[in-house]
Amino acid sequence: MNPAPKRRRSRDWFDTPELYGWLRVAALRSQGLMPEGFQDRPIIGICNTWSELTHCNAHLRQLAEAVRRGVWQAGGLPLEFPVLSTGEFNMRPTSMLFRNLASMDVEEAIRANPLDGVVLLSGCDKTTPALLMGAASADVPAVLVTGGPQLNGNWRGEEVGSCTDCRRYQTELRAERITEADWNELQGCIIRSAGHCMTMGTASTMACLAEALGIAPPGNGSTPAPDSRRLQLAESTGRYAVELAQRDVRPSQILTQVAFDNAIRVLHAIGGSTNAVIHLIAVAGRLGIELRLDRFDELSRSTPFLLDLKPSGRFLMEDFHYAGGVPALIAELTPLLDLSAPTVTGRTLGENNLGAKVWNRDVIRPLSAPIHTEGGLAVLRGSLAPGGAIIKPTAATPALLTHRGRAVVFNDHDELNQRIDDPNLDVRPDDVLVLRSSGPVGVPGMPEWGYLPIPKKLLAAGVRDMVRISDARMSGTAFGTVVVHVSPESAVGGPLAAVGDGDLIELDVPNRRLNLLVEPQEIARRLAEAPKHPPRAERGYRWLYAQHVMQAEAGCDFDFLRARRS
Numbered sequence: 001m002n003p004a005p006k007r008r009r010s011r012d013w014f015d016t017p018e019l020y021g022w023l024r025v026a027a028l029r030s031q032g033l034m035p036e037g038f039q040d041r042p043i044i045g046i047c048n049t050w051s052e053l054t055h056c057n058a059h060l061r062q063l064a065e066a067v068r069r070g071v072w073q074a075g076g077l078p079l080e081f082p083v084l085s086t087g088e089f090n091m092r093p094t095s096m097l098f099r100n101l102a103s104m105d106v107e108e109a110i111r112a113n114p115l116d117g118v119v120l121l122s123g124c125d126k127t128t129p130a131l132l133m134g135a136a137s138a139d140v141p142a143v144l145v146t147g148g149p150q151l152n153g154n155w156r157g158e159e160v161g162s163c164t165d166c167r168r169y170q171t172e173l174r175a176e177r178i179t180e181a182d183w184n185e186l187q188g189c190i191i192r193s194a195g196h197c198m199t200m201g202t203a204s205t206m207a208c209l210a211e212a213l214g215i216a217p218p219g220n221g222s223t224p225a226p227d228s229r230r231l232q233l234a235e236s237t238g239r240y241a242v243e244l245a246q247r248d249v250r251p252s253q254i255l256t257q258v259a260f261d262n263a264i265r266v267l268h269a270i271g272g273s274t275n276a277v278i279h280l281i282a283v284a285g286r287l288g289i290e291l292r293l294d295r296f297d298e299l300s301r302s303t304p305f306l307l308d309l310k311p312s313g314r315f316l317m318e319d320f321h322y323a324g325g326v327p328a329l330i331a332e333l334t335p336l337l338d339l340s341a342p343t344v345t346g347r348t349l350g351e352n353n354l355g356a357k358v359w360n361r362d363v364i365r366p367l368s369a370p371i372h373t374e375g376g377l378a379v380l381r382g383s384l385a386p387g388g389a390i391i392k393p394t395a396a397t398p399a400l401l402t403h404r405g406r407a408v409v410f411n412d413h414d415e416l417n418q419r420i421d422d423p424n425l426d427v428r429p430d431d432v433l434v435l436r437s438s439g440p441v442g443v444p445g446m447p448e449w450g451y452l453p454i455p456k457k458l459l460a461a462g463v464r465d466m467v468r469i470s471d472a473r474m475s476g477t478a479f480g481t482v483v484v485h486v487s488p489e490s491a492v493g494g495p496l497a498a499v500g501d502g503d504l505i506e507l508d509v510p511n512r513r514l515n516l517l518v519e520p521q522e523i524a525r526r527l528a529e530a531p532k533h534p535p536r537a538e539r540g541y542r543w544l545y546a547q548h549v550m551q552a553e554a555g556c557d558f559d560f561l562r563a564r565r566s
């Protein structure tokens with residue numbers, strides 16, 4: 001690839017007659033390092049989202065040690081630094097509110113410091129996109145390694161996945177088919193080890209897509225967190241980072257349009273998270289690449305769904321790993337991918353995965369006999385979503401993918417919680433549940449409220465799925481006939497704000513339609529009369545967020561963070 005750079009970036013910090021050049025060496029010596037031991041080495045930052053508030057990333061200090069070994073082995077100087085860690089369970093109202101903040105932290109930490117390269121350590125849902133966005137903007141040589149998925153959960157002999165089965169059993173608890181004691185016992189089994197959720201949720205999806213993008217090494221997507229091969233992988237990223245720094249290979253040379261197309265194909269083949277659409281668009285936007293929703297749909301039409309993992313299927317990430325992981329899947333997708341794409345290993349995507357085999361055909365289906373002939377995600381448009389909306393047909397009820405029903409509208413999440421289990425709620429199994437005021441500006445932050453609960457009285461009647469529509473997101477681990485990311489969101493005047501109880505809604509996934517069956521003039525009249533959304537924050541980061549966040553089809557990034565086209 002690139003010849004070695006004439007001069008390392010980090011030398012600008014040290015080769016200066018100013019006092020601070022001398023002080024920077026003194027600062028390294030204060031940490032026990034001798035100048036003769038580090039002077040000629042490229043400096044490799046280990047950008048760590050470790051936090052005990054992010055349980056999925058709580059083991060990343062151990063991984064950082066392995067990275068450190070790899071950096072020293074290859075002749076670099078490793079220096080670890082922390083960045084904001086966005087824990088999925090703890091952060092309120094949603095970790096998504098802080099993804100952009102974390103990305104700014106990453107970008108500026110890399111840019112401000114004497115780093116020749118960086119290893120990005122992530123795991124939980126938003127940490128991987130935040131690191132990729134920040135590293136893409138900084139454009140200093142970078143390689144990503146994630147913490148890996150948890151081992152399969154097991155409850156009473158049944159393999160259970162976080163958090164697909166948490167959601168399924170919570171529904172059974174509400175339907176009074178399991179007891180509080182059962183529910184409490186499950187709590188102790190569902191997260192069995194270190195690592196991130198081991199279904200094909202957002203964390204697993206982004207870890208697999210990073211591998212397909214070429215910014216993470218082969219094996220990154222599926223190697224379990226406690227597996228010794230995860231540490232070996234981390235050690236190798238330390239070596240790769242030094243090599244990338246020596247050759248000055250930057251993220252912008254890896255994360256190209258071709259790489260994004262490869263990642264979108266893999267996203268469809270694995271039945272990945274709806275959130276990945278937002279995150280890929282955001283990462284691409286940092287590099288001046290415009291990923292349109294229509295591109296996702298175009299590639300969905302021609303990419304078969306191959307991977308039988310929860311929430312769309314039966315298995316878990318550990319099974320995927322034993323079946324061959326992303327390398328085997330990439331080998332299976334060979335005719336659909338551009339295998340000449342460069343990667344952080346110095347080899348092409350094809351060279352990385354040469355000879356990879358599928359070891360379990362129940363988990364990874366052959367291209368010739370897929371689970372579905374089309375991909376895991378579909379883009380919908382229509383009078384209810386002129387800017388687009390997303391559904392995961394592989395995790396939906398097939399009979400509901402073409403459906404017309406009466407709208408039952410909830411104005412916001414609080415109202416949903418108050419009314420959903422009201423015995424007097426006028427709701428039937430073939431109705432369409434609608435939630436608004438839950439988009440990027442509306443909350444703010446676009447929480448994962450799109451998986452609306454089924455009303456208790458319908459649960460008692462045996463109903464387990466309904467069409468649900470919102471401007472919110474949905475957890476990658478969730479399932480059902482759930483339409484999310486409706487754009488424009490209701491808080492900025494999208495048609496979702498015009499839906500009234502009893503209006504007819506048409507969902508037609510095969511034809512990619514989502515329509516509010518109300519006359520356009522009436523929709524316009526209702527929107528003109530709809531109450532304006534008051535700003536929720538008057539100062540600080542939340543104010544900045546509400547002022548500058550873009551809609552879902554633009555990746556929910558801040559307008560001022562996208563790359564300038566020039």
Ligand code: FES
Nearest residue numbers: 056088124197203
């Ligand atoms: Fe971190 Fe699921 S809570 S990936």
